[in-house]
Structure formats: C-alpha cells, structure tokens
Amino acid sequence: MSYSSRYANLRILVARGDMESLCRTVTGLRTADYRTVCSMMREAEFWASLRDEDTFWRFARHFIQHDSKAFLGTFLRATVSLHAQRPMDFRSEAFDEFLAQCLTPVDCRKTIEAIAPLMTSPEALATFLARLKPLEGNHALLVNILFHINTDSARFLFFRELRQHEDDAATLRRYAVELVRRGDRRSLNLARIIECYFALPPLPGMFALQMPEYQFSRLDRYEAFCKILAQ
Numbered sequence: 001m002s003y004s005s006r007y008a009n010l011r012i013l014v015a016r017g018d019m020e021s022l023c024r025t026v027t028g029l030r031t032a033d034y035r036t037v038c039s040m041m042r043e044a045e046f047w048a049s050l051r052d053e054d055t056f057w058r059f060a061r062h063f064i065q066h067d068s069k070a071f072l073g074t075f076l077r078a079t080v081s082l083h084a085q086r087p088m089d090f091r092s093e094a095f096d097e098f099l100a101q102c103l104t105p106v107d108c109r110k111t112i113e114a115i116a117p118l119m120t121s122p123e124a125l126a127t128f129l130a131r132l133k134p135l136e137g138n139h140a141l142l143v144n145i146l147f148h149i150n151t152d153s154a155r156f157l158f159f160r161e162l163r164q165h166e167d168d169a170a171t172l173r174r175y176a177v178e179l180v181r182r183g184d185r186r187s188l189n190l191a192r193i194i195e196c197y198f199a200l201p202p203l204p205g206m207f208a209l210q211m212p213e214y215q216f217s218r219l220d221r222y223e224a225f226c227k228i229l230a231q
Contacts, residue, residue, distance in 0.1 A: 007037060015049035019062040027066065042077040044085045056082065057094035064101045072107055076114035083118050090115070090128060099131050108134040112145055122153045122222055139164060147175060152226045155190055159219065162194065172198050180205045186229045193219065193228065 013022040026037050040046045050056050060075040082088060089095075102111045111132070119125040129135055135142050139161070146158035165171045172194060179191035180203055189209045194200065196211035197219065209231055218224040 007040065010037065010040075011046065011049055014047060014059070017051060017055050017058070019059045022059065023063055023066055026063075038071075038074050041074050042081065044078070044081040047078060047082060053088055054092050054094040057092065057098040061094070061098045061101055064098070068101065068104075068107055072102070072110060076110060080114055080118070088118070090119070090124070096131055100133065103133060105134055108132050109145070112149070116149045116154065117151055119151070119153060122156045125149075125151075125153045126157055143175075147178075152186070152229060153222075155186065155229060156222050156225050159190065159193065159197075159225070162198075166198060169198070169200065173200055173203075176200060176203055189229050189231060 010022060010025065013025065026034065026041075029037060047056055047059075056078075060071075060078075063071040063075065079088065099111070102108050112129070115128065116125060119128055129142065129145070135145070143158065143161045143165070146154045146161060149158075162172060162175070176191045176194040179187040179194070182188075188205070188207060191203055191205075192207040192209040192211055195203050195207075196213075197216060209228070211228075215228075218228065
C-alpha cells in the first residue's frame with residue numbers, strides 16, 4: 001500500500017468536515033503512524049479538500065480543545081503552509097473561536113509568532129492581537145510582543161505603542177539599545193527614531209539616519225514610516 005493511499009481515509013474525513021472522526025482516528029494511531037500523520041497535517045496538501053477557511057479553523061479548534069500541547073504547533077505550521085499557497089483571511093468567527101483556545105501565555109506567544117508575520121498591514125496585525133485574550137489590558141506585554149515580531153507592520157505598531165511610555169526613559173532606552181544590538185538596518189533606524197523622537201541621551205553606535213524634528217509627523221503614516229526604516 002502506498003504512502004498516499006494508506007492515509008487516504010484521513011483526507012476523506014477532511015473533505016467531509018468530520019473533525020470528530022479525524023481527531024479520534026489520529027489520536028488512536030500507534031506512535032509511528034501518529035508522528036507520520038501529524039507531519040502530514042502540517043502541510044497544505046493534507047487540507048486541500050477543505051470546503052473553506054472556516055472549516056480549517058473548526059478542525060484546529062477541535063484538535064486544540066482535545067490537546068493543545070500536542071496539536072497547536074501542528075495547526076500553526078499548517079496555517080503558514082496554507083497561507084503560502086493561498087492567502088488566508090483571518091477575519092472569520094471561526095478564527096475568533098480558534099483564538100479563544102489560546103488561553104495560556106505560551107499558546108498565545110506561539111500563535112503570535114506563527115500568524116503575526118502573515119498579517120500584511122498594521123491594521124490587520126492590530127486587529128489580530130486585539131483578539132487574543134492574554135493580551136487584554138496588558139500593555140507592557142503587547143509592546144514586548146510587537147518588539148519581537150520582525151515585520152514593518154509590527155515595528156510601526158511598536159513605535160506607536162511606545163508613545164504611552166514617553167515618560168519612562170529607562171524603558172525607551174532599554175528597547176532602543178536592544179535594537180542597536182540587533183545591528184540590521186531597520187533595527188538601527190528604529191533605534192535612531194526612538195532616540196530622536198523621545199529626546200533620549202545618545203545611544204551607543206553610529207547611525208546613518210538623520211531624523212530632524214520636522215520629519216516627526218511622517219512617523220504617523222505607515223508608508224512614510226517604512227520608507228524611513230529602509231533608508
């Protein structure tokens with residue numbers, strides 16, 4: 001029996017949207033087969049027969065309700081694979097229900113690390129983060145998470161959120177120094193922006209970016225912000 005035909009019945013369950021039977025079948029497999037199937041489930045091909053994106057999120061929610069530790073990573077990797085083939089919307093009620101299962105800080109961080117880079121605008125990223133319950137009312141955690149997302153959308157939101165810390169020079173400097181340590185162009189330019197905008201004492205290092213005060217208003221516009229980062 002070929003590799004593909006051996007597990008064809010699983011894809012039939014996917015096509016039917018039968019999440020209960022799929023979960024019961026997968027979790028009942030012997031160790032070797034279980035690992036093989038979990039590996040298959042991380043790839044877009046396994047989910048090719050899905051009716052729509054909502055059905056995928058319902059599968060994900062069902063498996064994660066059964067065992068978050070075992071299946072969250074599997075479905076996050078599947079999300080990245082599916083999105084690479086055909087961009088996902090991330091705005092449905094089913095997606096909200098999936099996110100509602102990410103209740104622990106660890107699950108929340110894993111979900112952000114996988115999905116945040118797929119958001120194509122600051123608005124989409126902000127909406128996504130606002131839907132995660134562990135971030136509700138925790139501004140410091142939100143700022144720290146944005147700091148660790150390596151996209152311009154996240155950098156834009158990070159700088160915007162830093163304005164709530166404008167009287168906390170120690171926090172501003174700590175983030176700016178860490179950006180300098182990263183050493184890439186965008187990080188160095190963002191550090192320079194923070195230094196100039198918040199009038200911090202000189203940061204360690206050399207900066208090519210000039211940021212006179214009359215340009216500060218440009219930082220409110222995403223496209224202009226990205227151009228400054230790329231200089």
